[in-house]
Amino acid sequence: MGRWASVVVLVLAGVAVLALALAGVVGSNGASATRPRPSTSGPPGDSATPAPDRDQQQLDALTALLAARRHAVLTHDRAAWLATVDPRDPRFQNAQGAVFDHLAGVPFSDWSYQYVGRAPDLSSQRRRELGGEAWVARVLAGYRLRGFDTTTSYAEQDLTVVRRDTQWFVASTSDGGTAPQPWDLGAVHVARGDHVLVLGTAAPATLRQYATLGDRAVRQVSGVWGTRWSRKAVLVAPRGQHEFGQLLLRDDAGLDQVAAVTTGDLGGGSGAAEPSGRAGNDRVVINPAAFARLGSTGRRVVLTHEMTHVAVRQSTTSAVxxxxxxxxxxxxxxxxxxxxxxxxxxxxxxxxxxxxxxxxxxxxxxxxxxxxxxxxxxxxxxxxxxxxxxxxxxxxxxxxxxxxxxxxxxxxxxxxxxxxxxxxxxxxxxxxxxxxxxxxxxxxxxxxx
Known part of the structure; x- marks a missing residue:
């Protein structure tokens, strides 16, 4: 956690702490989503529990849809991404096109989805608005950054899917809870240092400054803690304090005291971390409002403080x-x-x-x-x-x-x-x-x- 402001966050707000063992995966092996434990609620629009065949058909269609979205991201295919989006909603098409454009420069080594289960039913009014068979799938959207992550970062999404004739499409990401990622907030810029990757919606010049400070922090931490860690880190740079709070799933209360936060998964619970219990996907998220109020020494202390957390979490197996x-x-x-x-x-x-x-x-x-x-x-x-x-x-x-x-x-x-x-x-x-x-x-x- 950052000095002058920050809070240690080992795993944030349950974003990554879910019972992944119940979930099917759309990942590097192309595995399909499998049926979860029987649901007590049927798909939206049907008061009875769905017949097993229909239930599995919906899951099979979802698996194909998510696999297509994954492939589109990894192959930088915008048209293929938009082909998964409801063609009857131009506004949502435009929004999804913007999300794809926002993440285009991020160096992903993997992008995946993990099906968790059905979200609560849509209201009757919402079903009428969609005008087709529809339901909400709760998934974890996962990604890894090339050269930095050894484990997958997951964020929860509720995806509304709708059938048009014989084909299914994503119709909304706002009918339930969705944890925002940087590319959901705006165009993501990327800067690289010798040891750090900085990404976020902040101005490119700001990202370059953070990269310089991050490299210095890595060297300072290694001089005290030692070199038995990756000596690499990912910094996330939002444009303002409100975006900072959005990324942490928090309101603005108390955030003016927080200059930076280290987040990520530790082993022994999420299924996303190293089996050893060491962190493999930490992010140092910077609060630009609080960070900007610091002098040069304060900024150096804050980033070195956070980098210490990254180094320690990569090379130890238990909290202190x-x-x-x-x-x-x-x-x-x-x-x-x-x-x-x-x-x-x-x-x-x-x-x-x-x-x-x-x-x-x-x-x-x-x-x-x-x-x-x-x-x-x-x-x-x-x-x-x-x-x-x-x-x-x-x-x-x-x-x-x-x-x-x-x-x-x-x-x-x-x-x-x-x-x-x-x-x-x-x-x-x-x-x-x-x-x-x-x-x-x-x-x-x-x-x-």
Whole structure:
């Protein structure tokens, strides 16, 4: 998560966390969608549960339709894409043509669809508007970026499909819930650095600036964390804060505190991540409004902070307590900037002087921008990691993190607090409680004039 603003988002709003085991796939092997578990609701317009043959016929038609759309994207065939769109709706045809144009420059290595099940029935009025047999399919639209992703990124879409004579078409993407992607928001530009790919609706010049900052961040992170990660990252650059919120499936509340967010899938739940539990499709999403308010040092810290999350998530297998995750990212971000701790943590130290200092290491609630001002929590976490580095050395701080972020080998569910306690004892020869006392004394000492 970004300094001065950001929130750690491991997996956003259920976009990728769905029961994929129930879904058929339209992917690289051309497999067809298979019938899901029996539905309690029939297709729109039919009050009875559909006959199995009809149900499967609809799924077979959907599979063919999605396969055609996939092929159109991967072969850059605009006409083939539009051939899947309802010919009776010129406005939707134009909108879908624009979406295809928006994604034309994105370097996809794969584009796929995964059928999840039937969405709620269309209203009788909506069925009359469509004027044909129609239903809404809930799918996951997946993609990979060439040279960067090792796993597929999925976004949920509700696709309304309608039959015209003997052929089926996509008639709408707005009859249910659809998670927007950058190409749904406008024309997507692309910029490349030595280590990063930047894509989004922001101006090309802005993307190039982000690419330069991203390359520098990769080098700085590798100097502290090491090189046992891909040293590649994808940055997403929307035009404004509203688009930033759309991509995160959030309203604007609290987003003015958030300069950037790292999102993606971790193993052990979504079916989209590496079997090892490591992330393989992370995105650093930048809030242009908050980012623009920062000076050059602030922007450097923010992107290095986020790049630290990318590196850590690619090379560890378990979550750690949020103060360690955010504090370590800030520790790397501030390294070499010349910003003193009294200056960088001024917000926290002012609270201490006013008698409102922390009594415990920050928790998840302390990083929720809809509930509180989050900057002091970043400062508190940064000072905690800085104290570890001062006392034991940077190498031991890294070793502590790596051990705490290693999932149990016996297959049991990770417990971040217990794993960190074990790491404190084994790596540093202390305990969480003893360290917390030392940290509180350190924060109070820094707050003195």
């Amino acid at each position: 307590p949020i103060w360690l995750s955010e504090g370590f990212a800030d520790f790397v971000g501030y390294s070499g900037t010349g910003v003193s701790r009294r200056v960088g943590a001024g917000d926290l130290l002012a609270q201490v002087r006013a008698g409102h200092g922390p009594t415990h290491l920050p928790s998840s609630d302390d990083f929720d921008p809809t509930r509180t001002t989050i900057a002091p929590s970043y400062s508190a976490s940064w000072l905690a990691c800085s104290l570890i580095a001062d006392t034991y050395g940077t190498d031991q701080l890294v070793a502590l993190y790596r051990r705490a972020a290693t999932a149990p080998t016996d297959g049991s569910a990770p417990d971040p607090e217990q794993q960190l306690e074990s790491a404190f004892r084994r790596v540093l020869g202390t305990t969480t409680a003893a360290f917390t006392r030392d940290w509180l004394r350190y924060v109070n000492r820094l707050a003195r004039p």
